[in-house]
Amino acid sequence: AAGNAHMVDVSEKKETERIARASGRILVSPAVYEAIAGGTAKKGDVLGVARIAGIMAAKRTSDMIPLCHPLPLAKCTLNFALEEVPRRAVRAEAAVKVTGETGVEMEALHAVSTALLTIYDMCKAIDKRMEIGDIRLERKSGGKSGTFVR
Numbered sequence: 001a002a003g004n005a006h007m008v009d010v011s012e013k014k015e016t017e018r019i020a021r022a023s024g025r026i027l028v029s030p031a032v033y034e035a036i037a038g039g040t041a042k043k044g045d046v047l048g049v050a051r052i053a054g055i056m057a058a059k060r061t062s063d064m065i066p067l068c069h070p071l072p073l074a075k076c077t078l079n080f081a082l083e084e085v086p087r088r089a090v091r092a093e094a095a096v097k098v099t100g101e102t103g104v105e106m107e108a109l110h111a112v113s114t115a116l117l118t119i120y121d122m123c124k125a126i127d128k129r130m131e132i133g134d135i136r137l138e139r140k141s142g143g144k145s146g147t148f149v150r
Contacts, residue, residue, distance in 0.1 A: 007067050013043050018142030019107035022108035023093040024135035025083070028115045029127040033088040036123065043122040047080045050092070050122070054078040054115030058096050060105040068106050076107070078115055092116055093138070105140050 028036070035041040043049070055076045062070040077099040083089045094111035096104040116132045123130065141147045 005067060007069065008102075010069060010101040013144070015099060015101055015128075016142045017097070017099050018103045018140070019095065019097045020103060020105040020108040020137045020140040021093065021095045022073055022105070022112045022136065023091060023138050024112040024116050025089045025091045025133065026119050027087050027089045027131040027133070028119075028123065029129060030088060032123045033082070033084075034092060036119070037082055042125060046119055046122045047090070050080070050115040050118040051078045052115060053118040054092070054094055054111040055113035057113040058094065058104075061107045061110045064110065065106055069102050071100055071102070071104060071105050071107065073098050073104070073107065074111055078111055078112060090116075090119055092119075103140055103143055105137050109135060109137060 008016055036046045039045060055078060055103040059073055073096060077095045079093050081091045092112050092115045094108045096108045096111065098104050098127040112135055120130050120132065136150065137148050
């Protein structure tokens with residue numbers, strides 16, 4: 001009532017299977033695109049490292065987002081697609097699953113954000129003009145609010 005921040009009490013919520021999918025992209029130069037596609041980035045396997053970073057981020061979301069509940073994730077996947085049109089980019093998509101009292105939207109969004117930041121970190125020596133954007137929730141299911149599809 002006073003506007004004070006607080007963690008939502010989820011103890012009365014029904015435990016259900018909850019799944020969230022989020023996506024985002026990083027626009028890159030031709031040189032960065034070729035380094036990622038060809039596996040020639042000096043720091044190593046860009047997408048492999050970004051995948052691990054994103055999964056780790058999903059598992060640690062409550063450590064970074066103050067009012068998120070810590071969740072025992074059942075599954076987290078991160079996939080990437082190299083896009084050439086209309087601009088060279090890497091698209092990241094995370095899917096996160098839990099059986100619990102609250103959803104995993106923040107975990108999916110955190111996974112995508114961290115994966116894209118990792119791509120930036122691994123390729124910034126090639127070109128610092130990369131742009132991260134289009135980070136959004138694509139779909140979520142489970143819980144009282146039901147299914148959301150963008």
